[in-house]
Amino acid sequence: MTMDLRPRQEQDAVTAPVPVATPEPATTQPPASPGAAILAQLGxxxxxxxxxxxxxxxxxxxxxxxxxxxxxxxxxxxxxxxxxxxxxxxxxxxxxxxxxxxxxxxxxxxxxxxSPRDFFLVGIWAALVATVALVVSLVARRPLTGLAWSWFHGRRYAWRDDRRTLRAHDVATGFAAVVFAGRFAVNQTLYLADATGWLAVAKVVTGMPLTAVMALVVVWAFRRSTKRLIKGR
Structure with missing residues (x-):
């Protein structure tokens, strides 16, 4: 058995625990408003x-x-x-x-x-297809925004069994159907009138602004579903 003949101060220095730097608390940024977040997602x-x-x-x-x-x-x-x-x-x-x-x-x-007006034909018919799909989902009592929320959460929650959650998605899906139907009606009217210049104006007016408002309603339905089915509020 060997004895440590070093001075007591050196022994304490060796056996003392190595200090670990404590990370500084991360600064949290205030959450962005829903409108800003949606606008960022849309580019x-x-x-x-x-x-x-x-x-x-x-x-x-x-x-x-x-x-x-x-x-x-x-x-x-x-x-x-x-x-x-x-x-x-x-x-x-x-x-x-x-x-x-x-x-x-x-x-x-x-x-x-x-025909120059046919440059806008794809967008016009896409709005019609979206309108039909949204309305059919409402009639079938499976609103598309609810199906999307369920898919994002692994389809683990019986969202259709909760009346308030189902109603929220009825509202969101119905609002989306109105937006797409209005977009189709305006652009189809201009298309039949062969107003190519006004079709470009209509694409701007019925595009991003209405989409942003529609996205706000969908986000509201998503948050309501999360609070009721996941957070239990």
Whole structure:
């Protein structure tokens, strides 16, 4: 057995526990308002502009150039925006290139039919399909916003058995149906009137602003469902 002949101070220094730095408490940022959060998810006001610029470019160019040239100019604007979003804003490829795909499909239909108003046809019929799907889900007592909430939570909660939760999703899904139906009615009326310029205006007016309001109602239904079924309030 060996004895430690070092001074007592050195022994204490060796056996003393090593101090561990206590991390500073993280500063919490105040939660964003629902409107700001939804706007961010939709790409902000810049995303709103990105979505509408090719349609505006198409409408302006249509007054000066042949249809094929007009379509090419609109597609070029979509490509330029995608390059800007990738190179400058560092957005994901899928988000940045989505506009190119949409404009390419709309442009192909326009060139095929030879009618400038058909550039907006895909958006018009998409609004009609969305309206029908939302109304059918309400009639079947399975509102789409409730199905979406259930899917996000692994379909573990009997949300349709809670009357208030079901009513909240009836309201949210019904409001969404009204928004899409109004969008279809306005744009279809302008389409039948062959008002290509006004179709671009209608795309702006019935696009982002109404979508943001609709998203607020859907978020309200989601939060109400979470409070009642998960938090038990």
């Amino acid at each position: 902000g006001w810049q995303g709103f502009l990105y979505t509408n610029i090719p349609a505006i470019v198409f409408s302006v160019a249509n007054a000066w150039f042949p249809l094929l040239t007009t379509t090419a100019v609109a597609l070029a604007s979509a490509v330029a925006l995608a390059v800007y979003r990738l190179a400058v804003r560092k957005e994901k490829v899928l988000a940045a290139s989505g506009g190119i795909i949409g404009v390419a499909i709309a442009g192909a239909i326009t060139v095929w039919t030879g």
